[in-house]
Amino acid sequence: MLRLGEDEFLIAGKGIVVTFETVAGDERAGVESAWEGRFEAGRWIPGRRLNGDQTHQGRHIRLPPDQFGVQRVRLYRY
Incomplete structure (x- = not known):
């Protein structure tokens, strides 16, 4: 898993399940969007x-x- 920004990640591999949680105990994290994709010449497709x-x-x-x-994932907090 590679963190791209505050709430955005790239997840790569096979046979895994990834869940998310926040550091703050009064918030939760959910998947806002998830895209399958690939890289070509260093560019996300x-x-x-x-x-x-x-x-x-x-x-x-x-x-x-x-x-x-490979999936590009954006999270939200609630």
Whole structure:
């Protein structure tokens, strides 16, 4: 996992599930958006935008066990 900014991450690999939480005990973190994609010549090329079925209604990111994947994820706090 690579942190791109305050609430934005790149997650790469296969066969993993990633959940998020905040440092502050009075806040929670959810997945605002998640995009599958790839890099070409150092540039991010977005693919399919994932919806609530793929992010478990914004609770986690899952990379399937049978293939390498990259997802760009933005979080929100509530």
